[in-house]
Amino acid sequence: MPSPHYHYTKIINIFYYTTNTFSIFSFTANIINFIIVQEVLIMIDYITVVLVLYFISYFYYLYISQGIGKNAQFLQLRRFFPCALLAIFPSAIAQLNLSNQLFISSLFVGAMWIITYPLLYYFTYHKNSTDFGFHFDIVFGLYIIGWLSALKILVLHFNVFSAFLLTFLVTVEFLILLIPISQWIFYFLYKSCIDENSMMMLQETHYNEILEFFKSFSIPVNLLIFVIPTSVYGIFIYLNIDASVSTSISINIYQLITLLAIVAFLTIYLWKKGKGVFVRTGIVELYLDVKEYFETTKLYTQNMKERLKDLQVTPQKPVFDKPSTILLIIGESESRDYMSAFSECEYDTTPWLKAKKEDPHFLLFPNSYSCIAHTVSCLERALTEFNQYNDKQFYTSCSIIDIAHKAGYTTSWYSNQGHLGCADTPVTLVANTSQTAKWTKQNLNQVQYDEALLEYLEEVNPQKNNFVVIHLKGNHFNFINRYPSQFTKWGTPGKYDLILNYLNSIAYTDSILEKIYNYASAKLNLQAILYFSDHGTLPDKRRSPNFDGFGTVRIPMFAYFSDEYIQKNKEIYQTLSDNQNKYFTNDLSYELMCSIFNIKSNHFDETNSLASPKYKFTREMLTTDLGKMYIKDDTTK
Structure with a gap:
């Protein structure tokens, strides 16, 4: 039989081993607890960043x-x-x-x-x-x-x-x-x-x-x-x-x-x-x-056959005594505010056009506006039925080139603007429907001032009835690059000065218009010219893609008519003469050209034409910036 001492010793041993065991468990538990706590703290860091990102993003x-x-x-x-x-x-x-x-x-x-x-x-x-x-x-x-x-x-x-x-x-x-x-x-x-x-x-x-x-x-x-x-x-x-x-x-x-x-x-x-x-x-x-949008405009070309099948134009032959030429000249970024022919200017920037104000063959329109201060958006409307005031679409609308074809004209398009290959613009699409379409940029050996376009006019056959579109680089920024250095009239040749460079570019454009007029009058039996700029600009401000005031849409427009044209189209000439001071936006240029051709068509709304007694628009009705701004809000007028 074991002694009491034996039992006592066993109890002590059990207590000892038990205590040590609990100590080991406790130590291990502490280690595990520490690890868990550290992991939780780390996870709290991640969770905190998640919540911060979430709330900042949401409230932002x-x-x-x-x-x-x-x-x-x-x-x-x-x-x-x-x-x-x-x-x-x-x-x-x-x-x-x-x-x-x-x-x-x-x-x-x-x-x-x-x-x-x-x-x-x-x-x-x-x-x-x-x-x-x-x-x-x-x-x-x-x-x-x-x-x-x-x-x-x-x-x-x-x-x-x-x-x-x-x-x-x-x-x-x-x-x-x-x-x-x-x-x-x-x-x-x-x-x-x-x-x-x-x-x-x-x-x-x-x-x-x-x-x-x-x-x-x-x-x-x-x-x-x-x-x-x-x-x-x-x-x-x-x-x-x-x-x-x-x-x-x-x-x-x-x-x-x-x-x-x-x-x-x-x-x-x-x-x-x-x-x-x-x-x-x-x-x-x-x-x-x-x-x-650019891809959609290609529908214009694809739909051309369908448009032309529906298009009716009378007469289908010009009524002039011998083969003749009508010109449409499109300017670029030219503001009438800086043209001496339209405004009181310190410098005589447009001496040729200013002198023509006294010539009854020339009609100047001092209240013309662009529909938007952006070339493509403007010209896709100016050249087609598509405008601010109807619900037509560009790619389903007839163009002035379509009308000219039907009216019996040989069509040519000469441009000093960019020719875009992989991203055709609406302007390029319209141009390419002409029988001849050329861009100076395609001639790498040619100095690309607007005078380069004069060489193309020599290609126009004077034995045909011609409708010729000339698209100038005009007064596009950067202005100092729009005229030869030796042409500089104000400031120092080659010196960068936004205002003076712009004025020089306007004077250069005036000289180009004079040369075009002189050549076409002498060589091509010129009957009529319509000139307008796509939009204006503020030369002392860097070009902005947004509407930047009416100064960016106040544009020049003038027309020329020969004696023969006036004699054969007296009503058109007289109506335009009477309407010289009426207000006009250049997205209605399609209808104006239809009147100048003196045609009737199922794709010609005479009430949109400044040359028609039916012209319906007043200053209060006309808009710019594609309908967002009213011309009547131009407080300079």
């Missing part, structure tokens, strides 16, 4: 949007949370520190997309637009953070050609960033968000015009425009490569599968053609809308 969206309904507000309240979550989730899976430079550069790209277009649009339109909102820019910005950071994590995890692949990813990251950077540069230059007119200008601009645009800036400004993107790219490369050296990524198979799933989902959702987030962001959607 509310602030820069106008006129959005409660449903839209609640929709984005739900939508932005998973976006913010996916922005941070890849970094949380890989335990990538959110202060890591790999994440920071991706965050910066996303933030720029979130901020840029919605904010610049707000700055530009919040005072006069009642409803707008760009939630897809915010969605794209949040998702692009997650997409870029997930790809970087995968590159570092697999550690194969990581330096090369990371450089490639950073290049992609920079190219994505370049889109908002470009918008900020545009806003810096124009104090305006890129809009439809701006995008049209950007898509139709010839590379020579781009070079001229940059030449118009000072060297420091050009350096700044170049240095900012280049520096950002260099910084991105340095930060990411530097961070990759000190960053270790270790993920298990489940985490890897999750990351791959996120990348696959975001790749499809972001970049899917037609329905992806990228193509629905404000700036990209605008780009695609304008691109589609």
